[in-house]
Amino acid sequence: MKIDQVPQDKKNFRDGEKAPKKVMYVTTDEGQYTQTNSVGWEPENIVLEQAWEDIELQLKEEREKVKSGIVSPISYYMIKNRMDLPILASYAGKWQWQVKRHMKPAVFNKLPQKMLEKYADIFNIPVEQLKNAD
Helix, strand or coil: EEECCCCCCCCCCCCCHHHCCCCEECCCCCCCCEEEEEEHHHHHHHHHHHHHHHHHHHHHHHHHHHHCCCHHHHHHHHHHHHCCCCHHHHHCCCCCCHHHHCCCCHHHHCHHHHHHHHHHHHHCCCCHHHHHHH
């Protein structure tokens, strides 16, 4: 792509003007490779907005499951932090089956304080917030 063809379609959502610019590698008129910034590309921005809407829907559904006692707050915060089971288990230093077990409310309610602190640190929230799923 030539330097004068780099898309500069500003984002009209979420971070807006604060959104980071992307570095793109382009060619100059002389055929040399160089770097330049792009503030976005309309099709990419549309897809990103749809992805964020999906995440918001997932979070809403997971919060309802927490309130209904179907899953523990760990499940909600895992999604909120855009993690999956293998990543969360890795951060927690546990097997995946152990973390999955901690997502059961009955097991979560019996977790030792040290384990709750570990999860709170992973999610960068206070333990009380983890317990109450605020």
